[in-house]
Amino acid sequence: MSQPITIDIWSDIACPWCYIGKRNLEAGLAATASDEDAPQVDITFHSFELSPDTPVDFDGDEIDFLAGHKGMPREQVTQMLDNVTAVAAKAGLEYRFDLLKHTNTVKAHELLHHAKAAGLQHEMEERLMSAYFTEGKHVGRVDDLVELAVEVGLDAESTRAALESETHLPAVRQDQAQAQAYGIQGVPFFVLNGQYGISGAQPADTFTNVLRDLWAKRDGAGAGETAEAEEAATV
Template sequence: MNMENKMKIEIWSDVMCPFCYIGKRNLEKALTQFSDREHIEVIWKSYLLDPNTPETSDKSYAQHLVEYKGMSEQQVDGMLAQLTQTAKQAGLDYDFDKAQLVSSKKAHQVIQMAKTKGLGNQAEEVMFKAFFTEGKNIADKSSLISIGEEIGLSKDEVETALSDNKYAEMMNADIAEARQIGVQGVPFFVFNRKYAVSGAQPPKAFLESLEKAFGEWREDNPAVKLDITQGQSCKPDGTCD
């Protein structure tokens, strides 16, 4: 099958990172304003903000930050209120009272499986929503099965993602690659392996990076213009002439 050559945007992200979901939405807004968006391929890459986060949590998101990050309750409350407001401006509904701060490793393994089926973007979206809006436990197998089914993965495929070491290795390869290119935090967006945008920038900033990177990519990858000699043919709508 002849796959069209597209300019790649690679995004290192963790599904429990509030700015990653905001960044995703702002990039999507930029893409809606970008006339060549059909020539863009978005590739999601795994990143673990805290590999030591447990798979079960008896603490609220706020309590976890107070205990593990050494912040005061007042600081945490202020920060979460600000994040909720920033998310709202991006069109997202965060509920930190419900959010369960648990390990995202299993979620990343499911996303890696989804990527092999061309469902990476959908997997990121439902995983972010599950974590920040719906308060689901993204380390819980039954939760992950229902999240997987929501995007078209079967129960067996989700179970394979969790049991087959291949998907953990794919996650670790992304993390190793992040270290190699110098990613210090997420979200981290790489356009055509030439330009990087760190953090959840506004749509306008993404659009500027997109246009700059794509202009250069297009010079190296000119559009195919065919000189067509017309003859009798059949079209997808069933008409033949």
């Protein structure tokens, strides 16, 4: 049996486009599921902090943060959030920026590595993003993160111990170093088979087409075919 296509995703759970990109990838995969020879994939999430200097308890809402962090007029920030909310809705997500609690995400990234070790990374990624963007839950404090971890099946005691001791912080930093080595400056960023990059929350069709192309050429692709796949995947 052929090896699955590896998809390494650099993202931040506090990145609205990352959640949209995740949904679009899932839709792209769903579109290939009925193929006679459906692509097989192995997905891994990697840490990327968009705003590592953010305090755990930010005093203000998302408009306050973006207006202060990016120096944008509040009216422009509001328009930008309305736009991303509309795009999210098309992906089946109901963003609630009015409830969102902006926070530092390094502990959430540590939790994702803890969940990965238990085979629950995908479930934890989904739970964190849903909690942050649609439910207004705090995802920066240990107590709140432990509660979310238990919801996906992780042990509360071992999760708390891992977060308080920063067991997985080196893995977070390693992900960030790899992102820097790849030249990744924004997320989401998808690396397929360690060679082909897809930047941003691309439409589901983009993922469908790239996955089918790479899967069809997985065995004995010539140099020309490989170059063609790279061109198709780098967007």
